[in-house]
Amino acid sequence: MRKISYWFVAFMVLMVAVSCADYDEGLDILSLDVQLEFPSSYDGAHNGLRVELQNGVASTFVDSTDAAGVAHFRVPSGLYKISCSARKETYDYRYFFNGSRAQVVVSSDSSRVVTLPLVMSKKRIVH
Structure with a gap:
């Protein structure tokens, strides 16, 4: 009776080891440029x-x-919302930029460059 339980435990340990060896836990990390x-x-x-x-x-x-207006990302594949809300200042004006784009698919089959249109408003700076 004791021999059977040792064989059973050894068999179960072997099955767990084999099943864990085939499991791939890695994520697909992909590059995405937002222009x-x-x-x-x-x-x-x-x-x-x-x-x-x-x-x-x-x-x-x-x-x-960067200088070309491109943001570079390395992210896991999935569904993303892209947004930009920023402010730039010059000597005479303060510029406000806003843009958003939802349901962007990032996968090995999708495009690696996504364009995000911006809406701009500006305010004059009084010196």
Whole structure:
């Protein structure tokens, strides 16, 4: 009777080890570039604007744009909301930018560049 229980325990340990060996827990991490589309009336710098990606479980990824107006991300595949709400100042004006895009699919089959149109408002700075 005791021999059977040892064989049973050994068999169960072997089955658990084999089942764990086949389990892949890794996430697909993909690169995604968000290209901001500025209004034609804006001729200032495109760098330094904050861009956020938020997935379905409220994980938020943040980056700032480079000189070309592109934010570069490396995120797990999934469904994301992209948003940008930023402010830029020059000597004479304060510019406000807002843009949002929902239901953006990030997968190995989807596009690696997403364009986000921005709406701009400006306020004159009185010196």
